[in-house]
Amino acid sequence: MNKSVVKDAMILTIITLCAGLLLGFVHEITLEPIAQANYNIQQEAYKAVFADADSFVEDEDFDATAATKVIASEYPDDDIEGLAEAQDADGNVLGYILTVTSHAGYGGDITLSMGVTNDGTLNGYSITDISETAGLGMKATEESFYSQFENKQVESFEVTKTGSTSDSEINAISGATITSKAVTYAVDAGLAYFNSELAGGGSTNE
Numbered sequence: 508m509n510k511s512v513v514k515d516a517m518i519l520t521i522i523t524l525c526a527g528l529l530l531g532f533v534h535e536i537t538l539e540p541i542a543q544a545n546y547n548i549q550q551e552a553y554k555a556v557f558a559d560a561d562s563f564v565e566d567e568d569f570d571a572t573a574a575t576k577v578i579a580s581e582y583p584d585d586d587i588e589g590l591a592e593a594q595d596a597d598g599n600v601l602g603y604i605l606t607v608t609s610h611a612g613y614g615g616d617i618t619l620s621m622g623v624t625n626d627g628t629l630n631g632y633s634i635t636d637i638s639e640t641a642g643l644g645m646k647a648t649e650e651s652f653y654s655q656f657e658n659k660q661v662e663s664f665e666v667t668k669t670g671s672t673s674d675s676e677i678n679a680i681s682g683a684t685i686t687s688k689a690v691t692y693a694v695d696a697g698l699a700y701f702n703s704e705l706a707g708g709g710s711t712n713e
Contacts, residue, residue: 556630574704612689
């Protein structure tokens with residue numbers, strides 16, 4: 508009986524070790540493809556919000572924690588997670604791309620990239636991660652909603668359910684006010700950071 512128990516234990520140990528090694532191997536070989544896929548998604552988002560840029564240069568000195576603190580008092584549900592320069596073919600800075608995550612989505616976090624030119628004009632946003640309700644909150648990824656933000660030069664936006672009457676008002680998605688506000692305030696958080704830290708051509712690279 509004891510020999511049987513020891514034998515079974517050894518077999519289980521061997522199986523566990525083999526499974527662990529296999530999982531580790533699979534993890535290693537999938538790291539690069541996953542990283543490449545995420546990079547491609549990010550680059551597509553950058554191009555969507557800064558179509559006239561020739562290249563995008565990540566700010567390697569960017570401190571997400573410090574950046575989030577800049578907007579925390581006004582936008583406690585949002586994090587500024589990334590910053591890149593949008594450059595032309597000669598390396599001139601056309602503006603900035605900010606990556607912002609809202610923790611106020613109906614279905615979870617919503618992450619977007621937004622492009623802002625040097626003069627503070629918002630080119631628009633592109634969502635890179637969202638899990639809102641199909642047919643409702645997911646409409647935040649559709650042109651009918653995101654086009655409301657394009658080519659606007661305002662300090663902030665506000666959501667309305669009675670019809671937009673100015674550049675700073677965004678018509679809520681019917682049945683998805685929570686999502687509408689989460690996206691809108693994420694954009695507002697990015698604009699607040701831009702106006703505080705980047706307006707006038709300033710950059711955390713300098």
